[in-house]
Amino acid sequence: MSNAKPKVAFYWCASCGGCEESIVDLAEDILKVVAAVDIVFWPVALDFKKKDVEAMPDGSIAVSFINGAIRLSEQEEMVKMLRRKSGLVVAHGSCAHMGGIPGLGNFWNKETIFRRAYHTTPSTDNPDKVVPLEKTVYDGKELTLPSFFDTVYSLDQVIDVDYYLPGCAPPRDLILNAVTAILEGKLPPKGSVLSPNKSECDTCDRNKTKPEKLSIKEIKRTWEIILDPEKCFLAQGVICMGPATRDGCGHRCINGNMPCRGCFGPTDQVYDQGAKFLSALASILDTNDEKEMDRIVQSIVDPAGTFYRFSLPKSLLGRKRMETIK
Amino acid sequence: MINLTIDGKKIEVEDGKTILQAAAKNDIRIPTLCYHPVLEPYAACRICVVEVGLRGKTDLLTACNTKAQEGMEVQTRSKRALGARRMNVEMLLARAPAAEPIQKLAKELGIEKTRFAVKDPNEKCILCGLCVRACEQIVGASAISFVERGTERKVTPPFGEPSEACIGCTACAYFCPTGAITYEDKYGRKVIHEELHLGPTTAIRVPIRQAVPMVPFIDTDACIHFKTGECKVCAKVCDREAVNYDAQDEVIEVEAGTIILASGFKSFDAKRIPAYGYGRFPNVISALDFERLVNASGPTGGKIKLADGSEPTAVGIVHCVGSRDENYNEYCSRVCCMYALKFAHLIHEKAHADVYNFYIDLRCFGKGYEEFYHRLLKEGTKFIRGRVSDISDMALTKHEEGKLIIRVEDTLLGMVRRIPVDMVILATGLEPGLDQNQLAKIFNISCSQDTFFLERHPKLAPMSTFSDGIFLAGTCQAPRDIPDTVAQAGGAAAEALALADKGTFALEPVTAEINKDLCSGCQVCVGLCPFTAIVYEKDEGHSEINDALCKGCGTCVAACPSGAAQQKHFRDAQIFAEIEGIFLV
Numbered sequence: 001m002s003n004a005k006p007k008v009a010f011y012w013c014a015s016c017g018g019c020e021e022s023i024v025d026l027a028e029d030i031l032k033v034v035a036a037v038d039i040v041f042w043p044v045a046l047d048f049k050k051k052d053v054e055a056m057p058d059g060s061i062a063v064s065f066i067n068g069a070i071r072l073s074e075q076e077e078m079v080k081m082l083r084r085k086s087g088l089v090v091a092h093g094s095c096a097h098m099g100g101i102p103g104l105g106n107f108w109n110k111e112t113i114f115r116r117a118y119h120t121t122p123s124t125d126n127p128d129k130v131v132p133l134e135k136t137v138y139d140g141k142e143l144t145l146p147s148f149f150d151t152v153y154s155l156d157q158v159i160d161v162d163y164y165l166p167g168c169a170p171p172r173d174l175i176l177n178a179v180t181a182i183l184e185g186k187l188p189p190k191g192s193v194l195s196p197n198k199s200e201c202d203t204c205d206r207n208k209t210k211p212e213k214l215s216i217k218e219i220k221r222t223w224e225i226i227l228d229p230e231k232c233f234l235a236q237g238v239i240c241m242g243p244a245t246r247d248g249c250g251h252r253c254i255n256g257n258m259p260c261r262g263c264f265g266p267t268d269q270v271y272d273q274g275a276k277f278l279s280a281l282a283s284i285l286d287t288n289d290e291k292e293m294d295r296i297v298q299s300i301v302d303p304a305g306t307f308y309r310f311s312l313p314k315s316l317l318g319r320k321r322m323e324t325i326k
Numbered sequence: 327m328i329n330l331t332i333d334g335k336k337i338e339v340e341d342g343k344t345i346l347q348a349a350a351k352n353d354i355r356i357p358t359l360c361y362h363p364v365l366e367p368y369a370a371c372r373i374c375v376v377e378v379g380l381r382g383k384t385d386l387l388t389a390c391n392t393k394a395q396e397g398m399e400v401q402t403r404s405k406r407a408l409g410a411r412r413m414n415v416e417m418l419l420a421r422a423p424a425a426e427p428i429q430k431l432a433k434e435l436g437i438e439k440t441r442f443a444v445k446d447p448n449e450k451c452i453l454c455g456l457c458v459r460a461c462e463q464i465v466g467a468s469a470i471s472f473v474e475r476g477t478e479r480k481v482t483p484p485f486g487e488p489s490e491a492c493i494g495c496t497a498c499a500y501f502c503p504t505g506a507i508t509y510e511d512k513y514g515r516k517v518i519h520e521e522l523h524l525g526p527t528t529a530i531r532v533p534i535r536q537a538v539p540m541v542p543f544i545d546t547d548a549c550i551h552f553k554t555g556e557c558k559v560c561a562k563v564c565d566r567e568a569v570n571y572d573a574q575d576e577v578i579e580v581e582a583g584t585i586i587l588a589s590g591f592k593s594f595d596a597k598r599i600p601a602y603g604y605g606r607f608p609n610v611i612s613a614l615d616f617e618r619l620v621n622a623s624g625p626t627g628g629k630i631k632l633a634d635g636s637e638p639t640a641v642g643i644v645h646c647v648g649s650r651d652e653n654y655n656e657y658c659s660r661v662c663c664m665y666a667l668k669f670a671h672l673i674h675e676k677a678h679a680d681v682y683n684f685y686i687d688l689r690c691f692g693k694g695y696e697e698f699y700h701r702l703l704k705e706g707t708k709f710i711r712g713r714v715s716d717i718s719d720m721a722l723t724k725h726e727e728g729k730l731i732i733r734v735e736d737t738l739l740g741m742v743r744r745i746p747v748d749m750v751i752l753a754t755g756l757e758p759g760l761d762q763n764q765l766a767k768i769f770n771i772s773c774s775q776d777t778f779f780l781e782r783h784p785k786l787a788p789m790s791t792f793s794d795g796i797f798l799a800g801t802c803q804a805p806r807d808i809p810d811t812v813a814q815a816g817g818a819a820a821e822a823l824a825l826a827d828k829g830t831f832a833l834e835p836v837t838a839e840i841n842k843d844l845c846s847g848c849q850v851c852v853g854l855c856p857f858t859a860i861v862y863e864k865d866e867g868h869s870e871i872n873d874a875l876c877k878g879c880g881t882c883v884a885a886c887p888s889g890a891a892q893q894k895h896f897r898d899a900q901i902f903a904e905i906e907g908i909f910l911v
Contacts, residue, residue, distance in 0.1 A: 197844060198843075198844060198845070198846040198888065198890075199846035199848060199887060199888035199890075200846065201846040201847055201848035201849075202846035202847060202867065207846075207847060207848065207849075207867075208864075210848075210849050212852070212853065213852065213853025214849055214850055214852075214853055215853060242848070243846065243848035243850055243887035243888060244887035244888060247846065266888075266889070267844065267888045267889055267890075268889075269841075269844060269888070269889030269890070269892075269898070270887075270888065270889040271898060271902070276886075276887050276888075276889065277887050279884050279885060279887075280850045280885045280886065280887035283850065283851075283854050283881065283884065283885035284850055284853070284854070284885070288763075288773070288775065288777070290775075
C-alpha cells in the first residue's frame with residue numbers, strides 16, 4: 001500500500017453493527033474507497049490491533065469513522081486514542097451522533113440494568129447471582145473487564161467531533177458524499193451534520209396529502225390501523241417524527257409504509273428533538289378539554305422511547321436523575 | 327256577483343261561494359262540525375242543513391257544499407231546518423255521546439236525551455272525516471281512512487296498525503272537532519306543560535311576543551309543507567299573501583372597520599342532569615320556562631300554574647343547575663342567584679306558595695342586590711343551603727303523595743332532608759353560545775378554556791380581543807347580568823368609535839417569523855395560528871407569516887418541529903442565554 005494514500009480508520013463502540021454494515025453496503029463502491037484510501041484500522045473486518053494504532057504518530061490517520069455510543073471505559077479509551085491519532089473524526093450513525101438506541105439506557109443506571117439483565121428477565125437462569133465484575137481472580141490469575149458507565153454518552157460528549165453522519169444506519173449516498181468531500185477537501189464548517197438542514201416533510205411525497213388543519217383526535221400505533229401507503233402518517237393519527245427530523249435519509253422507512261422514528265436527529269436550530277416534537281404533537285391534538293387531552297396523551301405508549309428514541313443522551317434531558325432511579 | 331237572501335237579509339257574494347261562506351261573511355252563524363275552511367267541504371255531519379227556496383221550490387240542503395245561486399232564499403233557523411238539524415244531532419248524540427261539541431249542540435237545540443240506541447257511551451268520533459281529509463289534502467300522507475260500513479264505520483290507519491305513511495304531524499288530532507283523536511308526546515316533539523301549551527305551538531309562529539322584527543317565521547323542521555310539499559294552510563288563510571315558502575337564508579356582506587361581537591349565550595340544558603327529572607316531570611321546569619309562564623303576555627296570562635292548571639302550594643328553586651359543578655361547568659353563571667330570588671319574590675306575590683331556595687351560597691354582589699335578598703328573607707322564603715341530589719315523585723309518606731320530592735343535604739342542619747313541593751324551577755346556568763369556536767375562528771380571536779371568548783386582558787382590556795378592531799360585549803365573553811352587559815357594551819362601542827375616528831392602529835413589533843430556507847412545509851403551524859396569519863405556500867413548499875395579522879402569541883414557534891419558526895426578541899438562543907444568565911447569579 002502506498003504511503004501517499006490518506007489513512008482511514010473505522011471503529012465501533014456501543015452499537016448494533018448496522019453502521020459497519022452500512023460501509024459494507026457500499027458494495028462495489030467500497031472498491032473506490034479502498035482504492036482511494038488506506039484502511040489502517042477496522043476491527044470488524046480487518047486484523048489490526050490496538051497496538052498497531054498506538055504505534056502510529058499522532059494525527060497520522062486522515063479520518064476516523066466511529067460508530068456507536070460510549071457506554072464502557074474501553075470505548076472511551078479507544079476513541080480518545082483515535083482522536084489523538086486522527087486529523088478528522090466523523091461520528092458515524094445515530095449512536096455516535098446522539099447516543100442512539102443504547103442511549104435509552106440513560107433512563108436507568110448500571111445497577112438497574114445489571115439487575116434486569118443478570119437477575120430478573122424471565123429467561124435468566126443465574127442461581128449463583130453472577131454478575132460481570134471489573135476484576136475477577138480465576139485459577140490465581142486476575143482477569144479484567146472494562147467498567148460499565150451509569151450513563152451512555154454520544155461521541156462528542158467524550159471527544160471532539162468534526163462531522164456527523166446521521167442515520168440508523170447512515171445511507172450509502174451520504175457516506176459516499178462524506179468520503180468524497182473529505183478526499184477532495186471540500187469540507188463544510190466543523191461540527192456540521194452531513195445532511196440537509198430541513199426536516200423530512202420537505203421532500204416527503206406524503207406532505208401534499210396533509211389536510212388544511214393538521215389535527216389528531218386519536219393516536220394510533222402502526223399495528224392498530226391499516227396504514228394508507230400515500231397519506232401523511234400524522235393525518236392518519238400515527239406518530240411520525242418526520243417533521244422534527246433532519247432530511248437526507250431517502251425516506252427508507254416511509255417508503256416502506258412505516259412512520260419516521262427520528263434517527264437523523266433534529267435540525268441545527270433545534271436543541272432537543274424529543275421536546276420539540278412533543279410540543280408540535282401537543283399543538284395539533286384536536287381538543288380543548290383537559291380530560292380528553294389527558295386521555296389522548298395517555299394513549300401514547302412509551303413516550304420517552306418514542307420521542308427520544310435516538311437522542312436521549314444528546315437532549316436537554318440527558319438522562320434520568322440518578323437519585324430517582326429505583 | 328250573486329244576490330240572495332239569508333234569513334231575510336239581502337246579501338251579495340262572489341260567484342262560486344257557498345251558502346255557508348255567504349252567511350259567515352254576514353255574521354250569520356250556521357253550526358258546523360265537519361266543515362273546515364282549508365278543507366274541501368264534505369257534508370258528512372249534516373249539522374249545517376238549511377232550508378233553501380229557489381224558483382218556487384224549497385229543499386233542505388247542506389250550507390257547507392251548496393253554492394250560492396242568484397235568487398236563493400235561505401232560512402237557517404226555519405222550523406223545517408231546525409227540525410232536520412235536531413234529528414241529525416240526536417242521531418249523532420247516539421253515535422258519539424261523549425263528544426262535547428255534540429252535547430253542547432244538543433243542549434242548544436233543546437235535546438236532553440237521544441231516543442236512539444247508544445252503542446258506546448264513551449264514543450267521541452262523529453265520522454265527520456275532517457281527520458281523513460286533513461291527512462289527505464293538507465298533509466298529503468293519507469295515513470288514515472274510513473273502514474267498514476254502517477254502525478261499524480270508523481277511522482283507522484291501514485289494518486289498525488301504526489302506519490309508515492304517518493309523519494306524526496298530529497294534524498288529525500288538531501282538526502278533530504270532538505277530541506276523539508288524541509296523541510302522545512312521542513315524536514321527539516318538545517311539549518312541556520302540555521295542557522298550557524308552553525312548548526312550541528305551531529310550525530309558523532312569532533318566536534316570542536317581544537321579537538324584533540315582530541313577524542312570524544316557518545319552522546321548517548316542524549312544517550308539514552317542508553315534509554310532504556302539501557298543506558300550505560298558512561298561505562291559504564293569509565289575506566296579504568305574505569307567506570313565502572321559497573324564502574332562503576341570505577348572506578349579507580357588510581364592510582366594517584371595527585366589529586363588536588355580542589353573540590350571547592345558550593341556557594344550560596337541564597336534561598343533562600337526569601336526576602333532576604327535567605323533561606320527565608311536567609312540573610320540573612327551567613328558568614326560561616318559568617319566565618314564559620310568569621310573563622303577563624304568556625300562555626297563562628302571568629298566572630303561576632301547574633301542568634294540570636292548578637296553583638302550586640309549594641315551589642322549590644334549585645340554584646346552580648349546570649354551574650359551579652365539576653361535572654358540567656365549573657364557573658359561576660353569576661345571574662342565577664338573583665333571578666332565582668326574583669322568581670321567589672314573584673311566586674310569593676302571585677301564587678302565595680311556600681318557596682324553598684336550594685343554594686350553595688348566595689352571590690348577591692350588585693347594587694341593591696343584598697337588600698333584595700333581605701327583603702326575600704322577610705317575605706318568608708325558605709333558604710336551604712345544600713346541593714339538591716335528586717328530584718323524584720316517589721312518596722315515602724302520605725304527606726309526600728302526589729308531590730315532587732326534592733332530596734337535599736341541608737349543610738346547615740347537617741342532615742339529608744326531603745322537601746315535598748308541587749313545582750321545581752331549575753336555575754339553569756349560562757353556557758357559551760353554540761358556534762363559539764367557529765365564530766372565534768372567523769373573527770381571529772381566542773376562546774378561554776370554558777369556550778367563552780377571551781378578552782385581551784381581564785382587567786385592563788376587558789372588551790378588547792387579541793384582534794385589533796374586534797370588541798366583545800355581553801355574555802359571549804363571560805356570564806354577566808344586564809347592567810354589566812350594558813356597561814361593557816357601552817365601553818366596546820366607545821372603543822370601536824375611538825378606533826374608527828383615528829383610522830389607523832399600531833402593530834405589535836414582537837411577531838413570529840418563519841425562515842423559509844429552514845421550513846420544510848410540514849404545516850403543523852398553519853392550523854394552529856389563532857389569527858390565521860400563517861399561509862402555506864404550496865408551490866414553494868414552505869409556510870409564511872403575515873406580519874400584519876401576527877400578534878406574536880408564539881404558538882407556531884412552540885409547535886414548529888424543525889425550529890424554522892422563531893419569535894422575534896424571544897429566539898431560542900436568546901432564551902437559553904437568559905437561562906444561563908440566571909444560573910450565573
